[in-house]
Amino acid sequence: MDDCNKCDPCTGLCEIVPEMAGMFKALGDPNRLRIVHLLATDTTGTMGVSDLAEKLGISQPAASQHLRTLKSEGFVISRREGFRVYFSFNRDRLVQFQDYFDLMCSAVMDRCDRELVRKTTRQTALNACVVFYSYTGVTREVADRIRNACGCDLVEVKTVTEYSAFTAYTTGVLHSRRGICDPITPDEIDVSRYDLLVIGTPVWAWKPAPAINAAVRALKGCEGKRAVVFVTNRGQPGEALPLLEAALAARGVEVVAAVSLTKEDMATRKAENDLIERIVEAYPLPVEDGQNRKIGSTKAT
Secondary structure (H helix, E strand, C coil): CCCCCCCCCCCCCHHHCCCHHHHHHHHCHHHHHHHHHHHHHHHCCCCCCCHHHHCCCCCHHHHHHHHHHHHHHEEEEEEEECCEEEECCCHHHHHHHHHHHHHHHHHHHHHHHHHHHHHHHHCCCCEECCCCCCCCHHHHHHHHHHHHCCCCEEEEECCCCCCHHHHHHHHHHHHHHHCCCCEEECCCCEECCCCEEEEEEECCEEEHHHCCCHHHHEECCCCEEEEEEEEEECCCCCHHHHHHHHCCCCCCCCEEEEEEHHHHHHHHHHHHHHHHHHHHHHCCHHHHCCCCCCCCCCCHH
């Protein structure tokens, strides 16, 4: 889809909304949904109008009308064998519908997140900085979504010597288990002008990645700041969060929320939305608002 320049940033929704409206209308009837289910679970491939009408308890003309509607939107396909017409479910169309729906949900949730920031802090963007390291791109994806929602700055830490697939699982894991700091770029991260820090890292061998160890040491002007930390992992964060909290505490940073994100969390976005809520909650409000919130040691893991 080409950018339409009607909204910033372009989501591509304007191109698919008319098509999605037809899809929703086709699926917006109990009998048509039952037909979809019957055809999707049929293993014979020989289901006709009379079969569907009998299973649904409706007349054949009514079943034919429902099939016509579903067929017009591409959810049902038919084939003729002699005098019989058999119907089957079009899986590819459902996959396309899911892709469209996911795109719509993503765009809507991004705008909801930005509205959450505006309503809670009375600002359209937070004076916050996300410092993160990403090896596979997963942590970067989370950081990008935080930026899209909160309007904060990103500082991506990279190792001076890039890891290969082999060295990441050998040298990288060894450094992680020993708490070693890899040489990184930038080698100094000035966060003195920010009101809130967000630190993110993948979990390597149940501990923070070596690059983020170095990033914490590279922080300049971090004393007295609040921070929210998050780790991305395959379901076993291990000691990563407490070790990262301890390292930041040693630098004078108060960690007010800690979140662990798994691959499943990334698919549903629920945990990511919780992370954004934690960031908004942790953001210090101006004293004159009379609404300063005390987050304390609340954790979401």
